Amino acid sequence: MFIRSCNVRKPGYMMSFSSSSVPLSYEVGAQQLPFVLQRLESCKSMEELKQIHATVIKVRPLQTQLVFNKIIAFCALSTSGNLDYASSVLTRMGSPNLYAYNAIIRGISCSKRNPIESLLFYREMLEKGFSPDNFTLPFILKACSHLRALREGNVVHAQSIKTGLVRNVFVINTLMRLYAVCGTIKSAQKLFNDSPQRDLVSWTTLIQGYAEIGLPREAVHVFLEMGETTYLRADQVTMVIVLSACSKLGDLDLCKRIHRHMDDNKVKSDVFVGNALVDMYMKCGDVDYACRLFETMPVKNVVSWNSMIFGLTQQGEFKEALSVFRRMQVNGYEPDDVTLVGVLNCCANLGMLEMGKWVHAYIDRNQVRADRFIGNALVDMYAKCGSIDQAFEVFKCMEHKDVYSYTAMIVGLAMHGEGEKALALFSDMSRAGIKPDEVTFIGILSACSHVGLVEEGHRYFEDMSRLYNLTPQIEHHGCMVDLLGRAGLISEAEEFIRTMPFKPDAFVWGSLLGSCRIHGKVEQGESFMKRLVEIEPERDGAYVLMSNIYASANRWGDAIMMRKTMEERKVKKIPGCSFIEVDGMVHEFRKGEKSHPRTKEIYTMLGEIMSRLKEQGYVAETASVLLDVAEEEKELALCHHSERLAIAFGLICTSPGTTLRIVKNLRVCSDCHSVTKFISRIFQREIIVRDRNRFHHFREGLCSCKDFW
């Protein structure tokens, strides 16, 4: 009401009312213009900008195109700006010009907002009759790239041809980027070839395009070609992209060559380049050099630490990765979601449930971006740490489940011997419209294998190609061999191998040999063993399994012979090794080792366990040891298997009733399996052992695997 009555009083009233303190003449108002422009130049915050804007609204002579453009530019482009404010100023301006549109389109394209908004402004701009210039097009093409909007991009391409801007190098480069992100690298290459002017960004964009589409070799090739055919010299941005292409190739020699090239051309290193170098050397297997580079980096950021953590994880150096994580915290770096995915990955592999739970709590407490990566890593961690129920809890609560989430859960259930649940989840997955991939089927087939579902396994194997258009890999064929062999269908398994389109690998023969152990097939075992030794003569698996088969058949002479052959051939023995986590620390035990600070107590405990077991009628299965020594010594050797050391340690330093969780690098031997069953009853402990293949939940003298593993 008030405003209306004010407005009708007399024209110009608003002006005189609101600017009572400033002189009224047009000339005097205009005199303020340079001052206002200067204030806009140095403006630091929205607060300040709003003050300037208020002055402009009060003083008509200040309301020039230039002033409004500056206001819009600040709101749209400054880090402390406000895009909504920018767009409202633009909308209220009588006639915004091209500059204003460019500023707002650029602001939106570079922000986290939906790039569609900039397309809408672009359309409005065209409708008002403006023709895009060499600034508009790169911004609008960037929006199209973000949206993967190839169709809109094509329209812009056409407009660039019509306006002649297609010869502008900025337009060409952003068009190339658009085609590269939309997967049509050929169009990008064509633009590049036809370009009248190729600068470093053009080359870099092309290199990146090839690297991203999965052609890293091509990317490196283009980089080298640039060096040979032009005077252009790579800068940090180019190097980061080339180094990351190299890391994908895993070719250490090539990496060194590129690194030398970089030094020869005096490309300065910055934190981005440093991170890319660390990542590259890690991925190519030169862990030591990567670590040395990391240590000498003058400036580090969270990504540097993440590169180290992930690199070590990929090399299987989980404990080292965790110690880097601890150092990171000591040095005051805040972990981000990527860090925590890496840490969870380590926890999963080391079976560190307590630490994993701590990470879970940290995520909730610190509002870490909890996206699919984090959710899937949590599911995997809980499943691999033996908390399959917790894994399922997290899984259920995840808003966006993808193929990774389902697969992690299915593989987890399969490892826990919950074959039926795994298959049920697979049906849920199909119902949710999520397409399984190759890894999902590894989970499904191994679920069938652990539960002995032969018919179902066959059916899923057929479905892979029939329904899901996936080609079974050698791993899937291996699963089928395992499934048949475990079910005692050894000759069917052999027939399957004969007809499969791959040369059988170590996994295939090893699995069959394992099946012969379960089903006591000595002669067949011998022939599979020969095949396995041919493929991996340097490893001990074949010999150990075969001597176990002999021993189970009471052919001790052959068993001992096998051991001797193994020693003569100097086969590398993989030492048994078990982890147990107590109070957030991982304790590692190797077979027979005595270096742990509490060794004495551990061995005393082992003695106590054995005597209590014997009271309960336990007889050692010395068959599993197969040493050419007296019975007593055999028994002693058994006692020192790494998982027993870990269990004994767990019994000593946890309170009664606490579940023990052990991770072992090899399969559990059958004596340790029965000892653990005994312990779970006598000491009233739940013991969860993850061996190389699956989980064993020991409780009340029984194991979840039903003695079939």
Next chain:
DNA sequence: ATAGGGTTAG
């Protein structure tokens, strides 16, 4: 006023 930058899963 313009384009190209590193780490993430089963």
